Structure formats: C-alpha cells, structure tokens
Amino acid sequence: MKKFFAQAYLWLLLLLLYAPLVFIAIFSFTESKVLGNWTGFSTRLYANLFTGNMQGSSSLLAAVQNTLLIALAAAILSTLLGTVAAVGIHNLRGRSKQAVTFVNNIPMINPDVITGVSLFLLFVFLHFSQGFLTVILAHVTFGTPYVVLSVLPKLSQMNPNIYEAALDLGATPSQALRKVLIPQLKPGMISGFILAFTMSLDDFAVTFFTRGTIGLDTLSTFIYTDARKGGLTPELRPLMTLIFLLILVLLAVINLRQEKLKQLHKA
C-alpha cells in the first residue's frame, strides 16, 4: 500500500512535468495558428518544416542552424580550454589553487542575467562589436567551468606516475599526451563536452545580451521575439516534438549501451 502511494506520487509529478510537452506534441498534428485550438488532424506543419514552405521559415531554420553551430563551437572550445586548465589546476597547490577554483565557480553560481549583463558591459567597454563571436565567447565562459569540474576527478583518480613513465620510456611529451593522458581523461572530457553543449543549447539570457543588434537569432531568442510579437510560429510545435523524440531515442541508446557494458563486466 505504501509502495503504491509512493509510486502514484512519482507518476503524478511526472504527469505534471510532461503535460506541456505532450500538449505541444498533440497540437503539432493540427494546422491551427494558435496553440490549443484543434482544427482537425493534419501533418502539414511537419511537411512545412521539412520543405521550408512557411512564413518566416528562413529565420526559423537559420535560428536552428545558429543554435547548433554556436553550441558546437562553444562546446569544443570549452573542452579544449577546460581540459588544459584542469591539468594545470590539478598541479597547483595552496592558495593559488583555491583562488582559481573559486573564480571557476563564479559563472556557475551567477544567474544568467548577471553573466549576460556583465559580458554585455565588457564588450561595450572594449568596443567589441557584438555578434556570433561574442555569443560563442560568452558560451565558452559559462561552459568551461563544467568541463573543468568533469575532468578534475579523472585527474585525481589517475596514477600520476604513468605519464612520467611514458616520458622515461622515450615518448615525446606530445606522444605521452596523446597516448597516455588524453585516454585517461576522455570520459571526463566527454561528459564536460555534453554539459557545455546542452547548457549552450538551452541558454537564453546570456545570448540575449551578447548577440548585439545584427539580427542574430538562436532558437531561444527566436521564440522570445516570436512570442512578444504575439503568436508562435506554428512550425515550432513539430520542431519541438522532433527534438524531444530525438533526446528520448538518444537517452534510450545510451542507457542500453551502459546496460550492455555492465553485463559484459559481470560476465
């Protein structure tokens, strides 16, 4: 009985959390302009999305493209910068280590608005014209701390002698780096990359303040402007539904792979 209530409680919470998403998915199969107004089953919004045959289509597709490009660039740069930084921080001692870790935490604690406003003031101060580059730099700023925090534990788990051993056995520093250090850090780098990537995809506030006035839109800023104009572009509904399905499939694949790995380990 107790178990039943516990289970029912979890399902109720999940039902509430998923209601808006299911709502979007259902209304992606009707043509009406307004979300919540059912005008009969139709797959035209999906067709429009794929053929690009819709009002303001070019800007929606451009926004999707920008979002992915920015997230990819920011995640790659964050992973490179953060991994090198983590190796350095791991070898720092005492006060300097404390100071660097403290500053590393700031972008994670700061609300998006503060990060956005402060970077906006920076680019104004430096007379740096805002656009693609400033958005990417801003996303690297809040993405890198996550990479650092993902890689650091891998460094403390690693045997420090194996890198030295590789050098003693005649490996050049770059060989030792590629063949010894990076393979050991790879799991941390990958989870850091994924974190930086998803933070960038989901960001609204920081992009909003650092994109300048050249008309650069990511999916978030596109939705914001769209909603303020009154009425969302209907094709956003199928787009969100597809993104959700994609995430669902990805997670299922990752989970199944982990299960398989676990079973392999057991065998």
Next chain:
Amino acid sequence: MKRSHWSIPYVVFMAIFVVLPLVLILVYAFQDGNGHFTFSNITRFFSDSDALGTFAVSIEVAIENTLICILLGYPAAWILANRELNRSAVTIILFIMPMWINALMRTLATAELFNMLGITLGKGTLLFGMVYDYLPFMIYPIYNVLAKMDKSYAEAAQDLGATPWKVFWKVTVPLSMPGVSSGVLMVFMPTVSTFAISEFLTNNKIKLFGTIIQENINSSMWNYGAALALIMLIIIGVTSLFSDERKEAEGALI
C-alpha cells in the same frame, strides 16, 4: 615547463571574461552617463517604487517557489533514493529530461495550457510554472545526498528504539541538509533573476527583478542597470556565504 603552468591560458581567460566583467558592473554602477563618480544610481533604486516593488515581489515568489519545491521534491527524492538502483536511475532521467526542451517553449506551452483550461494567468500560474521549471533542480541534489547516505545511522536509531517518524526527522532529514541547501541555491537566486518567463506566465501582470535589469540595459540605461545587477550580486554573495558556512558546519558534525 611546469605542469601547473597549464592553467595560465584559463586564468587569463577568466580574468578577461569573468573578473573584469564583474568589476565593470561595479564601475558602471557608480558612474553617471558621462563617466563621473556618483552614488545616484544606488540611491535611485531606494526611491524607485517600481523597482522596489518588483524586488519585493521577486523575493516573495522566490521564497514560495523554493518552499514548494522542497515540499514536493523532498518526498520524491526520498522515494527515489529508497528504490533499487536501476529503476531509480531511469526515473531520475525522466525527471531531468524535460529540461532539455527549450525553457521558453515549455513556459509558453504551460501558459497556453492554462489558457485552454480557462485558468486566468496570474500569481498562481506563475508559481506553477516556476515550480515546473525548477523542481528537477531541487530533486536531484537531495536525491544525490540521500542515495549516498550511510544507512547504518538510520538503522542504529531504529535499533535504539526510535519510531520510523523519529528516525526520519532526527536522522535522515538533518543528514540530507547539504542536498537541500544546494537545491535552495539552485532554485532561489535563479527565480529572483528570471526574465521573460514571468511575463509569459502572467500575461505581463507580474515582473521579476531580472526583467527590470533587462529593461534598463535594453533601453541603454546601462548605469542604472549595472546598479541593479550589483544589488543582486550582493544578495548572491550573502546567500552563498551563508550556505557555505552551513555546509562547513555540517561537515564538522559528520
């Protein structure tokens, strides 16, 4: 080259993109439009009834949101932590997954859902939407602490004759406080500072503090915007100090 030197590029990067921007908030907050030193931006806030009102509402909404998240999230985290590992891992992912869908899109869908059900947008819908956005951030840290907790403490209390209720309140809850305080940190400040979300959920009836900052920056009132951001930074500093001290106190207890 010493390997600690590998941190130099990132230190330089952070100096430019983390420290300098925060210093600039401070500088702009104490300057007038012509770059002269002034306190007027700060004093303006305390006589600006619009900003003060928004500030009070933001704190109120944030406190309510945080409390509701704890009330709803703690039992969920507790149930999850007491299940067998594999099943709880899947459910945790189910709780986190909605966060990967664009937050603005989710918020707008929530607002439309209320519209369709004939519920007027206002304070109630705002709180619902906020809880909806932030609940996972409360569940996850509490779940983490509860799942890692040494079960022998609770068992010892039980063996010594405590009722299940007493075990929960005197052992489990105090030991899980670090999880709750990091949950509070992840829910409270972000709620105060949200912008856009509150307008969409209340049909522009209720503004939160983040919106006031954004409006000032966007209408080129950089100095006043910076002053408002500075006020928020001070509050963040105070709350994070408070939770750090608490964490240390708890660490010493265990």
